[in-house]
Amino acid sequence: MSTDQLSVTFAALADPTRRAILAHLAQGEASVTELAQPFAMSLPAISKHLKVLERAGLVTRSREAQWRPCRLAAEPLKDVDHWLTQYRQFWEQSLDRLDDYLQELQAEEKKKGRKHKT
Amino acid sequence: MSTDQLSVTFAALADPTRRAILAHLAQGEASVTELAQPFAMSLPAISKHLKVLERAGLVTRSREAQWRPCRLAAEPLKDVDHWLTQYRQFWEQSLDRLDDYLQELQAEEKKKGRKHKT
């Protein structure tokens, strides 16, 4: 795996379990066992997923007695969002083209309408 | 690797070579050799990267004589953008909090101001 920040972030996001964990954390802090609960997967597996998320900077952890509560950290997602901006025109553009097309259709309809009226 | 669309897309993006290829294609259509040119990497390696991008739906290809020109397809990026929306509040929120803080400071300033006036 590449080690640049964006690659590490994308790699971390390329797993449904990890994305589900992030979604859970979006609701607020949670312990490892809590996070593991929805999955048919051993605790060490979840622990590894968390480590991946942590290395990507998407999760931070504190210590509280024997628990290691996890929190969402959104900065890398912000970076992804920023990276996306250079491509946004490509789907907005096609919407614009669809818009153009629809407007053209409407214009056509108007013409026909006029024709029918005359 | 997981086979759901989003995982496949993120995995495809988790490589700097592939992201550079996308950036190149954002400038317009290009052949495999053209795309390979900036990299110190064999052609088959690029071919494989292109296949990954193609499977993720990020690139489409046509045939033109012995060339197989590649084009950017942005739909999966749109999906990523959409997925991100559920997290946008997390970095906008912190800006809001900064906003709140600044407003509080201002309010404080006003109070002081009033005090001085009275």
Added chain:
DNA sequence: CAGTTAATTAACTATTAGGTTAAACGTACT
């Protein structure tokens, strides 16, 4: 038809990812 150019496929190698079970660690409870 022979040769050249563009790209892919095949076969191989090394590394990493994602999972397992079993053992160890750290803290709290009695």
Added chain:
DNA sequence: AGTACGTTTAACCTAATAGTTAATTAACTG
């Protein structure tokens, strides 16, 4: 001190990634 709870580490397995070189396919060119 001993036990229970929450979590991580160790050791291992399998499959997938990312790269290589060599051979192959496909289309144009003289």
